[in-house]
Amino acid sequence: MQRRQFIKAGCATIAAIGIHPFSSAKALTRKCGVKTPPLNVRRKVEGQLKAFRMHSMSMLTNKKIVIPIHYHIIHAGSEGKISEKDIAAQTDVLNKDLQPYGITFTQKAVDYYDNEDWYVADMIDHVKAKLGKDPTSCLNFYSSGLLQSGLLGYATFPWDKKDLGLMDGVVCNASTFPNGEEPYNLGRTATHEVGHWLGLFHTFQDGCSGNGDEVADTIAHDQPDYGCPSQSKQQACDGKSFSPLNNFMNYSDDQCLTELSEGQMARIKEMVGKYRPEFLVAGNDAPTTSPVASESGYQSITGEGSSDTVIGGGSEGTFAITE
Template sequence: MKKVILGMAAMAFLFASCEQDPNQTIVEEQQEAQVDMSDFYLYTDSSDEKRSENAPEKCYSMKNLNRLLNEKKGLHKKMYDVEAHTRKILAKKPDGVGNGNGGGGNDGGGGTTDPGDNLGVVNIPVVVHVIYSNSQENISDQQINSQISVLNSDFAASNNDANNVPSEFAGLVADSEISFTLAEVRREANSRTSWGTRDDMKYAYPPVSPANTLNIWVCNIGGGILGYAQFPGGPASTDGVVISPQYFGTTGYVSAPFDKGRTATHEVGHYLNLRHIWGDGRCKQDDFVADTPESDGPNYGCPSYPTVNCRNTDMTMNYMDYTNDACMYMFSEGQKSRMRTLFMDGGARTGFLN
């Protein structure tokens, strides 16, 4: 009997020693939930001092975001939560892969080795809404297919010009493991010749299944604007990307030097939560990606290498800069990690996996 009692006592001790202290669990959960959001921002002045007066406005996404923040109550909180979720996931990766708070420099915020997220290749169905007032704007199926092809090659780092990346950044070129499939083309004749940037085209022709479909409206925006996108967290009724027809795809009704489909690559980057490479600010404004160097503004044309700002070599060939289509040809590993957090549990675009 004594042996039985001693045995039971030993088992009770063992069970107690293995059971985790509830208070310890709470502390660990609180620590896991805490991420540094001190550098988070949404509003920008969206000024573009480097752009010449007559040059096209490459991207209207940040100005569109400013407008939505003013109009949509609760949007700031939603986008804050999207960013916090992204940082929690990236904080678990070795050396904080892809995380911000590193000043944006090559040596800030951690390394770039990504152990993988077990998602595999994420496929995004695409619905293209062609809204036209004349035959030129009613772009061909061939032109649409050429754009889908560019998206697939650019996001897979299989583009032919990827080998132009200088050795300084060559090790950062990323296959995002995101692919695109054309699901449907919707053609809409409309006498309106310019649609502007207040999402009128989306209200006239609403998005198809925005939770699990990328909607792209191809229509004349006007004002020399190439395109704009909505960031994750915005209203479902306006979710997607808008691009003027002459900057969509690589053949047909296209206009140089933005005739290689990179406007869509850039805008889909925004749709997947990437900021402009310079962070829409000066040297201390971050794009929340550790392996993209700090810069003080966008680059245009085809800059010479190296182009140095903020004591760093600019990654001018990154898709999230403003250079000509022929002179941008990479996403970084940090940008890949950032995009893919959207598809993970609790992410803003998990609908693509369901």
């Protein structure tokens, strides 16, 4: 899938330098838009998790995490219109990466929205409230160009779900789906952002000071890793070990991201138990595969203005979008 780079410049400037507003201008780099919560919020969350460990851990016994995904694919014509095959492949990647840790993803639905303004925007928070589904029923997973920001993705944290409502969810650059743009074309940006949605920080959170990522068994390091060297070249904060190059919550290339630590998985389970308990199911009831939406489960929302055509489930109607 080709990626067009939106260049924010006046028409005269674009014409003068001979660049089309959607031409490829530069390669992607790992850049996550998740913001660190204020210290008082972090302390409150850690206090709530401590109380959960003391009084409510039994609710996790014999439970697995099963998360239905509702994909919202924002595109500009053919640009960013991810195929049903690649969407299914993205679900498979999430299962390959996280099912070994007790997390299973199913594909609930896919909607397509043809809107160039949304596609090229730096972030899409202004449309999530219009498109999002009940966050207690699914993970709202958005794909867009994010062209004005250069972000690969961003996500919300679980403790904000109640306040955010329909704004809760994950956003990924369309180029990061399987068969997208190298070296982020294996679907691991989704794994990284879903990690945030499940309560994880970056492994380099706080650098060599503060409480780091709040996980004891991840190695603290000062800066993110980039690329995919055979081994980490960045010395960790303890001066003895090296940064966790292969951790999903680092910034390495997709082919290098392969694992979570036991502490990170324990934190995810506690986060789900405390903030997203609707995704806990009895172990015997958890699916072992990743069923995907049938053809009738896809909606194509196209057109210009505030009234767009909807095709899906064998029927056709109108979908009103108000700015």
